Amino acid sequence: MNARIQHVELHADDDGLNPGDVMxxxxxxxxxxxxxxxxxxxxxxxxxxxxxxIIGPNGAGKTSMLNVINGFYHPQEGVIxxxxxxxxxMQPYExxxxxxxxxxxxxxxxxxxxxxxxxxxxxxLRMHKNFFWQVxxxxxxxxxxIEHRLKVEExxxxxxxxxxxxxxxxxxxxxxxxxxxxxRALAMEPDLLLLDxxxxxxxxxxxxxxxxxxxxxNSQMGTTIALIEHDMGVVMDISDRVxxxxxxxxxxxxxxxxxxxxxxxxDAYLGVSH
Amino acid sequence: xDFLYSILIDPFVQMVELPDFLLQVLWEGFVAGVxxxxxxxxxxxxxxxxxxxxxxxxxxxxxxxxxxxxxHEKGVPAYLALILTIGVMGLLALAVxxxxxxxxxxxxxxxxxxxxxxxxxFLIGFGEFIFGGEPxxxxxxxxxxxTGSTAFEIGDGGLxxxxxxDVAAAVIAIIMVGMLAIFFxxxxxxxxxRAVADDHQAALSVGISLxxxxxxxxxxxxxxxxxxxxxxxxxxxxxxxxxxxxxxALPVLILGGFTSIPGAIVGGLIIGIGxxxxxxxxxxxxGGGIESWLAYMIALIFLLFRPxxxxxxxxxxxx
Numbered sequence: 001m002n003a004r005i006q007h008v009e010l011h012a013d014d015d016g017l018n019p020g021d022v023m024x025x026x027x028x029x030x031x032x033x034x035x036x037x038x039x040x041x042x043x044x045x046x047x048x049x050x051x052x053x054i055i056g057p058n059g060a061g062k063t064s065m066l067n068v069i070n071g072f073y074h075p076q077e078g079v080i081x082x083x084x085x086x087x088x089x090m091q092p093y094e095x096x097x098x099x100x101x102x103x104x105x106x107x108x109x110x111x112x113x114x115x116x117x118x119x120x121x122x123x124x125l126r127m128h129k130n131f132f133w134q135v136x137x138x139x140x141x142x143x144x145x146i147e148h149r150l151k152v153e154e155x156x157x158x159x160x161x162x163x164x165x166x167x168x169x170x171x172x173x174x175x176x177x178x179x180x181x182x183x184r185a186l187a188m189e190p191d192l193l194l195l196d197x198x199x200x201x202x203x204x205x206x207x208x209x210x211x212x213x214x215x216x217x218n219s220q221m222g223t224t225i226a227l228i229e230h231d232m233g234v235v236m237d238i239s240d241r242v243x244x245x246x247x248x249x250x251x252x253x254x255x256x257x258x259x260x261x262x263x264x265x266x267d268a269y270l271g272v273s274h
Numbered sequence: 275x276d277f278l279y280s281i282l283i284d285p286f287v288q289m290v291e292l293p294d295f296l297l298q299v300l301w302e303g304f305v306a307g308v309x310x311x312x313x314x315x316x317x318x319x320x321x322x323x324x325x326x327x328x329x330x331x332x333x334x335x336x337x338x339x340x341x342x343x344x345x346h347e348k349g350v351p352a353y354l355a356l357i358l359t360i361g362v363m364g365l366l367a368l369a370v371x372x373x374x375x376x377x378x379x380x381x382x383x384x385x386x387x388x389x390x391x392x393x394x395x396f397l398i399g400f401g402e403f404i405f406g407g408e409p410x411x412x413x414x415x416x417x418x419x420x421t422g423s424t425a426f427e428i429g430d431g432g433l434x435x436x437x438x439x440d441v442a443a444a445v446i447a448i449i450m451v452g453m454l455a456i457f458f459x460x461x462x463x464x465x466x467x468r469a470v471a472d473d474h475q476a477a478l479s480v481g482i483s484l485x486x487x488x489x490x491x492x493x494x495x496x497x498x499x500x501x502x503x504x505x506x507x508x509x510x511x512x513x514x515x516x517x518x519x520x521x522x523a524l525p526v527l528i529l530g531g532f533t534s535i536p537g538a539i540v541g542g543l544i545i546g547i548g549x550x551x552x553x554x555x556x557x558x559x560x561g562g563g564i565e566s567w568l569a570y571m572i573a574l575i576f577l578l579f580r581p582x583x584x585x586x587x588x589x590x591x592x593x
Contacts, residue, residue, distance in 0.1 A: 070479060072475070072478070091478075091483075092475075092478035092479060092481075093478055093481045093482060093483045093484075096478070096479060096480060096481030097481055101479070101480070102479050104475070104476065104479075108473050108475055108476035108479070109472075109473070109476065110468060110469045110472035110473060110476065110477075111472055111473075112468065112472055113465070113468060113469070113472065117465055117468075120462075120465060121465050121466065121469045121477075121480055121482075122480050123462070124462060124465075124466055124480055124481050124482055125480075125481040127462045141461060141462075145460070145461070145462070184480060185479075185480075187480075188480060188481065
């Protein structure tokens, strides 16, 4: 019961945005490593409440784009505006604090820790009791720990991973690890969730489960989602709008239907004789 | 035949003949082991969170002890000096994070190791510059630590003598280890520390600030160093020679594993007790003085059979 109330409170302070408003805007962003251009002059936006897919052949700059959005990379040119605030350089933990969570292409979990601890680590930014109480593990710090544990249990129920609560995640099969990683990102209660190939290496059934979770997160929690995915069937099914990259440039942007019929996109995927 | 007898049988005969003396040796070994464990703990803390082997841990022990005694010599009351020293270790942690760790982030481990060697020489120079190079007396009594000793009678006429400061050292070390264990396993910051140790990128993505975590571990290592400095200092002197003793932590770490707190404790005890027993019962066979290298030998033999240490994480590398 408590957990429910807290859930509502935590979301109340969030943003002044209505569904459909621009949440994140990428303007003329370019990123290069030495002489290699990973991203050239890309602009697109993500609207509140939508599922936005970023697709493209290997090496198109999709993951670099996510890394720019959550502060791992600093673009040489361009501006990123998140919830009305423009920024050029931002550290990853600042991005996290402003409401951006993400998962990684090659699962990046804390392998020695249990599922529970992994997801609890997502609550880091929402726990505030000071160092002193933490060291003593007493009083306020302990109550806070219990409070957040409730929220984490909610996420564990949501993702149907109750049975692996105490298992060290290094021992879990890949599909479940991906799910735990999603859980950790959800524990941050982000406004914007970035998913880097959430379905890579999964079988059909696992993909269906994951699609369902993504749709549920989007509709039930109201989380805006940007995802990179190679499975076109999935992308076309679950995303509202799609942006297509190739060789670091944007070659298509629009509804799944538009993108599917875009000649540039077809050429990029199928190859074209010059 | 004689030689074999003196190696394989005679030492044990001696142990049985003088059980009180054996107990005394075991106790001495235990106390030394506890102190080794404390030093090793400082290394483990930093290694766990940042993968850096902190060569400067030994000099931090000396530096903390010197600061404490030096402040007291300048007329600061003992307890205030203790609090101020904790503050100084905090400042040191912040400075190390800002001027050593942060500029070197993402560099290979060897570079970070070199930087801690640099830090060692800086602290030696800085410490000598401010407090002078002479050995100093630890302010044991002023800090309210017990002195003196108690003798227990064992069996018929045997004696076991316990130095009170040794008992205090053991108790304090145990409390410290307990608190660290809870801190690491049950709290947000502890979880963040383990997270950073596991995966930097993932830790950043959930909003953990590496800079903050590093400052915290260096501070924790500083507190451990201060405790060690007080305890070692009370048994001998506070001098730069302590830095060499700190290198005894190396065999302890090899034995216990670089990432394990329980390993540091068990490793410390094995080394402490092992080298005392070795020195007393086997030492005379080769003319004594084996205490200084026996620990490294034990560690070397261990390396052959269990390179990850007793409790270390399994090293599995993909090739």
